[in-house]
Amino acid sequence: MWLRNCWYVIAWGHEVPAAESPQLFTRTVLGEPVLVYRTLGGDLVAMEDRCCHRHAPLSEGRREGDSVRCGYHGLKFEPSGRCSEIPGFDTVPVKACVRIYPVAQKNNWIFVWMGDPVQADVALLPDNFSCESPDWQHKPGYMHYDTPYLLICDNLLDFSHLSYVHEKSLGGTTRIAQAKPEITTVPGATAEWPQMGIRVSRRVADVPAPPFYQRFRQFDTNLDRWFDYEFLLPATLLMHSGGCPTGGQSDDPATSVRLHSCQTLTPETATSTHYFFQQSHPVNEGDNSVTESIYNSLIDAFNEDRDMITAQFRNIAFDPERPMMPLGMDAALTRFRRLLEGRITAERHAMNQPHPSLSTPVAS
Amino acid sequence: MWLRNCWYVIAWGHEVPAAESPQLFTRTVLGEPVLVYRTLGGDLVAMEDRCCHRHAPLSEGRREGDSVRCGYHGLKFEPSGRCSEIPGFDTVPVKACVRIYPVAQKNNWIFVWMGDPVQADVALLPDNFSCESPDWQHKPGYMHYDTPYLLICDNLLDFSHLSYVHEKSLGGTTRIAQAKPEITTVPGATAEWPQMGIRVSRRVADVPAPPFYQRFRQFDTNLDRWFDYEFLLPATLLMHSGGCPTGGQSDDPATSVRLHSCQTLTPETATSTHYFFQQSHPVNEGDNSVTESIYNSLIDAFNEDRDMITAQFRNIAFDPERPMMPLGMDAALTRFRRLLEGRITAERHAMNQPHPSLSTPVAS
Amino acid sequence: MWLRNCWYVIAWGHEVPAAESPQLFTRTVLGEPVLVYRTLGGDLVAMEDRCCHRHAPLSEGRREGDSVRCGYHGLKFEPSGRCSEIPGFDTVPVKACVRIYPVAQKNNWIFVWMGDPVQADVALLPDNFSCESPDWQHKPGYMHYDTPYLLICDNLLDFSHLSYVHEKSLGGTTRIAQAKPEITTVPGATAEWPQMGIRVSRRVADVPAPPFYQRFRQFDTNLDRWFDYEFLLPATLLMHSGGCPTGGQSDDPATSVRLHSCQTLTPETATSTHYFFQQSHPVNEGDNSVTESIYNSLIDAFNEDRDMITAQFRNIAFDPERPMMPLGMDAALTRFRRLLEGRITAERHAMNQPHPSLSTPVAS
Incomplete structure (x- = not known):
């Protein structure tokens, strides 16, 4: 599985x-x-x-x-x-x-x-550069879920939930849900892996700044916001996001907010999950209080997610066989699940072929 | 089920x-x-x-x-x-x-x-009149059980337990258990439903007043007590009960206690149950302190029931296949369970026939 | 089972x-x-x-x-x-x-x-003499486990764990694990029972006294220690243990420590167990403070066991089908499990033969 x-x-x-x-x-x-x-x-x-x-x-x-x-x-x-x-x-x-x-x-x-x-191939490790970088600053986070990890993948693959689950925290506007993301495929890192995951890019023009952006600077205009991320197998999100005054320069540190986030899910059991995450800001844009503020915003928002997903899982448990209804907003999660299932099938197929023993230790 | x-x-x-x-x-x-x-x-x-x-x-x-x-x-x-x-x-x-x-x-x-x-047919709604009536007064109750609802039906269909479970609260005498109830059938409200439930009538002559009756008035003689109730499908009890000085007039408000109780069980899951209940007294017989006293007596007694039924369910879970032993005192509950099983069988049978779609919403 | x-x-x-x-x-x-x-x-x-x-x-x-x-x-x-x-x-x-x-x-x-x-045959009762004897003194103990009883039998049948689980309490030296026990069979008490259990004898020469021995007297030399026990069906340990100065007399009360312990396991359910135990000292060797000290040492040590076995059971539950690896130190537990399985098989076989009814009560 x-x-x-x-x-x-x-x-x-x-x-x-x-x-x-x-x-x-x-x-x-x-x-x-x-x-x-x-x-x-x-x-x-x-x-x-x-x-x-x-x-x-x-x-x-x-x-x-x-x-x-x-x-x-x-x-x-x-x-x-x-x-x-x-x-x-x-x-x-x-x-x-x-x-x-x-x-x-x-x-x-x-x-x-x-x-x-x-x-085992280190070429398959994701590029979680901002987790340890002289240029980026963050406070690392960990959270435990009593739900299957795929429900959390689903959540991260559809940011339209920001408008509702995080209405008062990360989101702040229904415009995020209304914006259509561009969804493409991340090419494979090795010949064995033709595809590594899904790339999702969402732009939302001319919306109010979310509350925690105000910790960087006081915005008195609307912002253009962006969320560009890869969601890589098995379950890692790497995201550039940010915002700048409407019509402004997204790469101008004096006026924009620029963030990089690394988040990853590890199944503990069939019904529980480890969640490692951080959201970084450039070291020269914001001090420790900004770092702390971003962390606290994440914790608040991820608690909102966990409450929702835990309630969702309780409902699913009442009637596990009931099918969900795929909608247009599920494009990324549907593609990701298909990609994952394809890899699992390929892996199982390979296990039935002659293959190197599992018992050979590999030096780290 | x-x-x-x-x-x-x-x-x-x-x-x-x-x-x-x-x-x-x-x-x-x-x-x-x-x-x-x-x-x-x-x-x-x-x-x-x-x-x-x-x-x-x-x-x-x-x-x-x-x-x-x-x-x-x-x-x-x-x-x-x-x-x-x-x-x-x-x-x-x-x-x-x-x-x-x-x-x-x-x-x-x-x-x-x-x-x-x-x-759906509103003609099948039970006559829970005392739950909202200018003539009757009560404090509404709700209790949650971690047991199947049928074990609580069993309890309500055999008041001989009052002598033991509620020895010191509602019961007060072994004479209740000794009295033989009269058990009949409640005729159906519609052509579809030939029988609505079971009617149980139990009279106990010349017994001491239970403690909570003393809140209405000070009884210095024994009482004749009565419990007349219908237990209707799926699981609703509607009861007239009361007492009057031995040999006296049961309908004389000056000397008797007269109560009406509505109680109903709703399965939450296969092993948990919602219990809604109230016991009313006539508005002109007793003030708010009597209302409160009746409510507190019910809560005390229903906690006694829940303790017993929860312990019973724990025992059943040790050996779920072990048969119980039907006794004479089970006449009402046996008849009710047979009635219920008959309805469930008929319902399943009808579902295999051509029938109106479940998906049509019905206005309330 | x-x-x-x-x-x-x-x-x-x-x-x-x-x-x-x-x-x-x-x-x-x-x-x-x-x-x-x-x-x-x-x-x-x-x-x-x-x-x-x-x-x-x-x-x-x-x-x-x-x-x-x-x-x-x-x-x-x-x-x-x-x-x-x-x-x-x-x-x-x-x-x-x-x-x-x-x-x-x-x-x-x-x-x-x-x-x-x-x-039922009282000849099969174990000789738990020190549980009530004018010559022996103890404080009785009870502990509840949320694990199957056989994991605790395993523990008691291999005292090599004293060196590790009880390194700082009962054990105190890796020499216990290194000593090879002598393992024999306990002959049956009746014709029906050809074998009653397993006898284990372990001698450890010239080792430091464990901390709780010092409550009897201050040892300034190493000790020769002994653990001689029977582990009887279904799950009772009867043990003589003790220590005396290296090369000394094991039966000299003036210089040795001599203990008798009765411990027994009773399955509560498939995954929980009652544990009754005591360790006695001769009434004239040590006062009530020694009795209390022995009891406290047992409680500390048995909590160490319970922590370990509970953690072991959690691991087993992750993958219940995975086989364990029998090693030389498992000789006693392997023999005991084989003896037990033989008895269970014989018992089941006999149940399929004509036999006296289970429903006949037997006076106690």
């Missing part, structure tokens, strides 16, 4: 403690508990958080050098996943190992690859 | 706000979320609380005149259920509509018809 | 009130609610806590002499399980009865027999 041969964000870089820390970081992705830690040499390790012996979480155990020892019966696992010690026994069965996931950190997001490790 | 072609109470009249209020009232009936509101012209509307587009609850949106606008993507629905606007689009698909339920208000109970709208 | 023809502990003796008390004691065993009470003559009664009529719990009712009256409709049940009164009716159907379980109290543990009552 999930795309597996792709990168999912499991944590912000700063959530995973340094090698010297006694804390162990664990998070569940696609229904699999995953332990993430840093070696003394600075590498990341993403290890199945489940001892092969009796399935106890390794995160309840402790670090020993670059290894992790299970806190139940003391089995010790190396960063390769190999069990190197079983207390009381001189030999260790070769089958005693835990799964290692390919892992990569890029611009302060830590990604894990949940499918065939041989296929 | 439920009877659908019948009226269920969804709310007290005063629970549904006036047309001018920004509040939207929603309650789930038979597993379906239903929005109820009043038009500016004073009509009631009962609308599926689920947008046809992405299934968001309309109750999270807002009123616009007599219409309701979805708070997710802004679809607007008329009291007929028709979608009259989709933001950003000039036309609306004819299939874009939400279900409208026949709705009626009678004596401060608001009823919805969950089956075929064409068959 | 459970062994039924065996004794399970349902309560500590002091948990079940005296005959004169209005309190009724109930606990669920193998998914069946069981009421336990004492007759005026001092006998124990274990009765299905579910009225045969409408399945209400009898524990919501009240004692009347040696009988129990249901609090819903007043049916009255004798200690034999027979219904002796139905209010309002002169006769009682012979089929109106509730199940009675064989029950026995031994050394302050109250046992119920959940299978064929005819086969």
Whole structure:
């Protein structure tokens, strides 16, 4: 049901403690508990958080050098996943190992690859540049949903909801819903991936500034606003947005607001989701109070989304078989879901062919 | 599993706000979320609380005149259920509509018809006269159960439980359990409905007054008590009860206590239930303190019932297939369950015949 | 799935009130609610806590002499399980009865027999002598788990976990995990039961005293420690353990610590468990503060176990079909599980043969 041969964000870089820390970081992705830690040499390790012996979480155990020892019966696992010690026994069965996931950190997001490790390809990492950049400034966010991740994808793929869900926060005008977005396809990063996602571009001319824009400067005219984003497989939004006085220059920092946002959804289970997000502003446009203000606006708005999507999911649960009604505004989400389903089908088809073993660890 | 072609109470009249209020009232009936509101012209509307587009609850949106606008993507629905606007689009698909339920208000109970709208018939509304009458006075009650509604029907169809569950509140004597009730059938209100329910009449002579009767007057003799009620499909109790000094006149307001009670159960889901109730006294027999006292006695007693039925349901859940043991005291509930099952079977049978479409809205 | 023809502990003796008390004691065993009470003559009664009529719990009712009256409709049940009164009716159907379980109290543990009552045999009761003995002293413990009982059996059958789960409490050294236990079989108590369980003996020479031993006396040398226990069907641990200065006399009260522990697990449901336990010291070795200290050490340690096993069960629930990896340290638990499965298979096989009825009550 999930795309597996792709990168999912499991944590912000700063959530995973340094090698010297006694804390162990664990998070569940696609229904699999995953332990993430840093070696003394600075590498990341993403290890199945489940001892092969009796399935106890390794995160309840402790670090020993670059290894992790299970806190139940003391089995010790190396960063390769190999069990190197079983207390009381001189030999260790070769089958005693835990799964290692390919892992990569890029611009302060830590990604894990949940499918065939041989296929893990850093060229497929999204360009989340503003998550860590000398030119951009933000406060990182995390939110947990008790809904399937696809309902949140739907939300992000149709910004007409800004006019209603966020009427008093991000949106501020019904003109956003009325504007037709331009929808195209993001070409693939590799030969294997002919398409990476959907590109959505929405322009809204001559509308009042949303409340949180006033933290940058006091606007006394209407604005032309833009929302240009890519929504990439499996579920990452990368967006340039902003506004400038009607008819003005969108690239003039003295008069415009320019933002870059990186947001990504990671399924925790079939009915729960991790949401990592930030919205950045150029470092020289606005100070820390602006950063804080943007963050608070996001939190308020994303709580509005979560309330709506949680209520929607409750309704769906009453009658899960009832079909939804596709409308014109669903063009982007429909295309994205079709793209995703195509990839999942292709992935399943490939799994039935001869293929490299899943058990080969891949160095991070 | 439920009877659908019948009226269920969804709310007290005063629970549904006036047309001018920004509040939207929603309650789930038979597993379906239903929005109820009043038009500016004073009509009631009962609308599926689920947008046809992405299934968001309309109750999270807002009123616009007599219409309701979805708070997710802004679809607007008329009291007929028709979608009259989709933001950003000039036309609306004819299939874009939400279900409208026949709705009626009678004596401060608001009823919805969950089956075929064409068959909705106000002649089938129960005579809950004391819920709104110049001659009767009460304080209305509502209680939520986490049990199937039929377990509560069972409870109301056998008052022998008063001697045990309500030993210290409504009951007060084992004589109630010992008295044999007379059980007959309530004839149908229409040709379609040959039987409307079960009539139960229980007389208990020469017993002490229950504690809450003393709020009307100080009784220094035993009483003759009576409980005469109809229990009507789908699940409504209408009861005359009271007491008078042993051998006295039951219709003498100077010496007797005379009450009328309307109670009704509405399935919320397969395992939860809405319970609406009141017990009225004649307006000229007792003041507001008596009204309050009766209400408090009901709440105390109905909490006793709920504790017992919730514990019973927990036991049933341990072993759902285990049969119960029918006893003589179950005569009324056995007859009622048979009547109900007969109606459900007839309804299902009729659904397999050519019949009027469910999609035709019926004006309330 | 459970062994039924065996004794399970349902309560500590002091948990079940005296005959004169209005309190009724109930606990669920193998998914069946069981009421336990004492007759005026001092006998124990274990009765299905579910009225045969409408399945209400009898524990919501009240004692009347040696009988129990249901609090819903007043049916009255004798200690034999027979219904002796139905209010309002002169006769009682012979089929109106509730199940009675064989029950026995031994050394302050109250046992119920959940299978064929005819086969109930007090010779199968375990020798939990230190639970009530003039020579031993303890404070009794009870803990509830939200996990299957077999995961706790596994824990108790492999003390190598002491080195890790209880590193800072009971264990204190990795030497426990490294010591190889001697594992044998406990011969049967009756011809029917050729094997009663597994005997595990573990010796650990020359290790530091665990912290709570210091409450008996200040040890300034290393100790030789021993753990000798039987783990008996269905799930009872009886253990002698202790320690003495390295190379010293294990039976010298002046220099050694000697403990006896009785612990037993009773499935409440498929995913929850009752845990009764105590660890005793000889009455003349240590005072009440030592008793309290041992109890507190157990509670601390058993909370460590429960945290670990609950986390393990959460992991198992993510992927229930995934096989565990048997290792050498699992020898005792593997043998025990095999023994248990053999008994369950034999029991099921016997149930398909002609056999005495389950409905015959057996006097306790």
